Amino acid sequence: MTKKEKAKFIMEELDKVYPTTPVPLDHKDPFTLLIAVLLSAQCTDVRVNQITPYLFAKADNPYDMVKLSVEEIREIIKPCGLSPRKSKAIHELSQILIDKHDGIVPDNYEDLEFLPGVGHKTASVVMSQAFGYPAFPVDTHIHRLLYRWGITNGKNVTQTEIDAKKIFPEEHWNKLHLQIIFYGRSHSPARSPKLSVDYITEAIGTKKVLKDYKP
Secondary structure (H helix, E strand, O other): OOHHHHHHHHHHHHHHHOOOOOOOOOOOOHHHHHHHHHHOOOOOHHHHHHHHHHHHHHOOOHHHHOOOOHHHHHHHHHHHOOHHHHHHHHHHHHHHHHHHHOOOOOOOHHHHHHOOOOOHHHHHHHHHHOOOOOOOOOOHHHHHHHHHOOOOOOOOHHHHHHHHHHHOOHHHHHHHHHHHHHHHHHOOOOOOOEOOOOHHHHHHOOHHHHOOOEO
């Protein structure tokens, strides 16, 4: 099966399993999404969604966020891990949004990636899910699955994003990246994957990958 044929198969199968793709992080606007995505680094979406209501009750915009001390933010977000770094980044980026963008989250990569704690993946999620721009944010699930499916060589997430954008039609990126994440969580875990569950990998996985699978 060629990569184009694999891409068609992947999209068709994922549309069957996940016809709709709700954004997994609870938010009400670009700012709350930005904060939630920042918090999700090395933290589950479920835990982020448990914590953000407490944070956003105190500050759901940059103007209120800078009124909190870094320590106050840290205490709220501590269950997410990396709280010293994340709390400092949240406070600093809120001030930058006020100083440089009138309190509004910018809708371009350059300004987003300039913000503390915001890398390319976080910026891509915000561009895709907050503003609707075609983007293909690559997390660990997408990186793992596109390697298992032979879409990319798996060297790094940057290369995986490039390969994904080459093979999948742009109009499908925003929905597809979420579908792959959902599939990875439910069907194709990093450890002890099973062919009886991970049927897409069973159908199109590389020979090298399939050797490590259990029935």
